[in-house]
Amino acid sequence: MTLVLEVDVDSGVPVYEQIRGQVVAHVAAGRLHPGDRLPTIRALAADLGIAPGTVAHAFRELEQAGVLATRRRTGTVVAQGATPADTGPRRAAQAYVRQVRAAGLSDEEAVALVRGALLGTP
């Protein structure tokens, strides 16, 4: 299955932040592995119809966070230190997503539930 980035340019969340968050999510879910190559900044910007600087901003933050690494020959790849979440929490997250889908909740509502649980649990 081809992984896809999706951004909403009308969203209140900055586009670079949407890109950064989705790349992190793909890595955490184990869909992107260390060493996987990502498209160039220019290619992603062309596909999304946004300025290359926006994608560059997201990639720069991801590099600083240790999620991505840029190599001269291979371009931008998932960094060796970027590992998916532990198996247990990942499976729990997948089960949680299945439940909220079955319950008909939106993505925003599902994330709000998690945030609420995180706030309420020390």
Place this chain on the structure above:
Amino acid sequence: MAASFVALAGLVLFVLVPLAVLVTVTVVVARAGRRAAASPTEVPLRDAPAAYRRAVVHARTTAWASWALLVGASVAVGMVAATVPGGFAPEAFGAPTASAGLVFLAACAVGELTWPTPDGPVRRAPLQVRTVDTVTPRGLRRLVWAWAALLVVTLVATGVTGARGTELTLRFGTEATSTASPYPGWRYGLPLMAAALVVVAACEAVLRLVARRPAVADTAPDDDRRLRRVSARRVLAAVQLVLAITAATVLAVTANATRAAASARGGSTTALSTQPPSVDVVAAVLGVVAGLLAVAVLVTGVVVTVVALARAANEAGRPVTPPPAVAGSAEPAGAPS
């Protein structure tokens, strides 16, 4: 003179006749390709997202305009050759190949550079590296390089064996010679080689544009990739046809000159002495081989073009899959520590 005109007229005919076949087959197959959805997850082209349908129309318009310009350029060059007294000089023999190929590729490049950009609020991009290799039919691309290689090898061989740049002279023993022309020596060969290499380089540049153009909005990655392959297939089909016609023409001229020189020992032979028969026999055999090869190259080029354009039309009309739900498209999470 007359021979050069005949060669150019033949080139025009070789383009026009195959084109009539191409148009017919492509239209028939394109209509057959507009079939119903094959699976519940697919929708027919008429129900595809507007952005995808707009992209298909853009690709089709580009293809028709490119082919029209290719034919127009071929006819224009043929007419110019007919009006020039004595036809083209040997140095101008790269003009038909270069003009047909480059005009076609320029139109394709304009089509790729004006490809519709994403304009809705929600945009998608596949997270995979896209290169020319991943969007190009490998066999067709190899065929383009194979025709170019055949042309260069043939021209180098005829250049080395030619005399005064435009003639073939066979020597029988020490005194007898037989000369035939036109023969693709260096005066014909160098411009033709340059034209072929420029066309191949331009073709690779256009394929790069196909790989780099923006993804079609609101479309699944597989459908976007298929549309890129359609564009690449159309580009390669025309380029391989131009190179095949050029190579076939060079081989045919080589065959004629070789056979004429081999059989002219009593005609233009300047002197007769004790002559070993092997030279003219070898030349005659080579002439027949070159002639057969010319026919094979021409037929292969036309057949491949018809098949490639038919496949492209079929693929462009295939049902599409609605874009998938995107994992992680909700509010962004924090970076891992």
